[in-house]
Amino acid sequence: MSKILLIGTGRVAFHLGHALKRPGHEIVGIAGRTVDHVRDLANKLGAPGLSRNDTLPQADIILIAVSDDAIADVSMNIPISDAVVIHTSGASDLDRLLPHPDRAVLWPVMSLSPGEPMDFERVPLVIDANTERAHQVVKDLADSLSGHVLQLDHAQRELVHAAAAISLNFPMHLLARAQELLGNHGIDPSVLAPSFVAMAQKASAIGASEALTGPARRGDIGTIHHHLDRLTEDAELRAAYARLSSMILRAYGHPDHGYTDV
Ligand SMILES: NC(=O)c1ccc[n+]([C@@H]2O[C@H](COP(=O)([O-])OP(=O)(O)OC[C@H]3O[C@@H](n4cnc5c(N)ncnc54)[C@H](OP(=O)(O)O)[C@@H]3O)[C@@H](O)[C@H]2O)c1
CATH class of the missing domain: 1.10.1040.20 (ProC-like, C-terminal domain)
Known part of the structure; x- marks a missing residue:
């Protein structure tokens, strides 16, 4: 199971955060731009909420679940590490995750609204990646969450x-x-x-x-x-x-x- 740093505190972060815990992934930190939202999600997921000045914890995967238009900015501000950096947007290409060397997409094809945590076992997950290593990591992650995983390129x-x-x-x-x-x-x-x-x-x-x-x-x-x-x-x-x-x-x-x- 992987150590995952979750960036974003909205709907996807809420549902995916809960889903990640079921197979036993460890959420090593939750980061976001609004302090109250970070605290609230950290409480709900029982994971450490990070504040702006905290050093980001070591992670295997950095999962960026922020608005499409913010993905590139957020990605640029994350120090480069060995982590595979993943976004959750169906509308965004992998280059939004530059300059990270191992980039991937994990897109839940589901309308995720406020409410009870979604059962991801029945959520189709679309994946893509720019390297073999990133592909293996995102595939393993997706397979641990859902029985319906498919690889699709950007087009x-x-x-x-x-x-x-x-x-x-x-x-x-x-x-x-x-x-x-x-x-x-x-x-x-x-x-x-x-x-x-x-x-x-x-x-x-x-x-x-x-x-x-x-x-x-x-x-x-x-x-x-x-x-x-x-x-x-x-x-x-x-x-x-x-x-x-x-x-x-x-x-x-x-x-x-x-x-x-x-
Ligand atoms: N909801 C869905 O049905 C769904 C399904 C599949 C994929 N997605 C994708 O998942 C991603 C997140 O969607 P969502 O529905 O979770 O959105 P959301 O509920 O609107 O949450 C957006 C998150 O992005 C943060 N954010 C917005 N602008 C930012 C900026 N400039 N800098 C840093 N953080 C910023 C927000 O922070 P604040 O809390 O401070 O506002 C919030 O944590 C998007 O790429 C979306 O396309 C969504």
């Missing part, structure tokens, strides 16, 4: 990142907007929640194209017209409805009636 990671934004962020935003619409009309927004959960389970069980239901899939043009008539108070949502209906109509072999122009 492939960018594609997965874009696909994740499309498939996870957009439906979540559309749910929020749809619930807001119901709330504005005095209708309990939680009426949508059970079917949202059920659809996600269905998509995972039988595949998204099989799981999809609704007027556009069926080609029910009359219903689509009625919906568009109801959505006049939110032009943006109406345009999204029209564009997505058009995509679905075409994907399932129906004429799209030019809804993309609405």
Whole structure:
């Protein structure tokens, strides 16, 4: 098991920090820019919180879990050592970890929000590295956390990142907007929640194209017209409805009636 220095105190540091402890890795220190956040995470993980003037402890792995834009600055300020330096960003290349000689990525493909520590055994972990040694270290680390580890280069990671934004962020935003619409009309927004959960389970069980239901899939043009008539108070949502209906109509072999122009 490895000695790990954790840099960052946000969502990933919280979830990954808990996950690292399960197989027995030792978190030798937690560093971050906000004293209270370091203290809070150190308490939660039962690991030493470091202050700005502390010398960084010796570690096999330095895990940088900070915002994408801060990775390069944070990396530059870490003294070079034998440690393999790893970031957790799906959108960032390995060069952000310069000047460290052994660099790697450990990207959890999971939306990590505040809450109970995530069970990493079912979290896909994407890895990459610039040297054989870094690759072996990050692979061993990933294998100790999850049963689903895959190696992808930067271009492939960018594609997965874009696909994740499309498939996870957009439906979540559309749910929020749809619930807001119901709330504005005095209708309990939680009426949508059970079917949202059920659809996600269905998509995972039988595949998204099989799981999809609704007027556009069926080609029910009359219903689509009625919906568009109801959505006049939110032009943006109406345009999204029209564009997505058009995509679905075409994907399932129906004429799209030019809804993309609405
Ligand atoms: N959350 C996810 O779902 C998820 C999933 C996979 C990968 N990731 C990746 O994991 C990394 C961390 O994401 P996160 O969700 O944990 O972010 P987060 O919860 O917003 O936490 C960001 C952390 O970065 C620190 N930070 C921000 N700017 C900094 C700077 N200029 N210098 C030093 N520290 C700075 C913050 O410090 P303060 O506490 O002082 O603000 C905080 O500790 C990102 O690369 C992200 O792409 C996130």
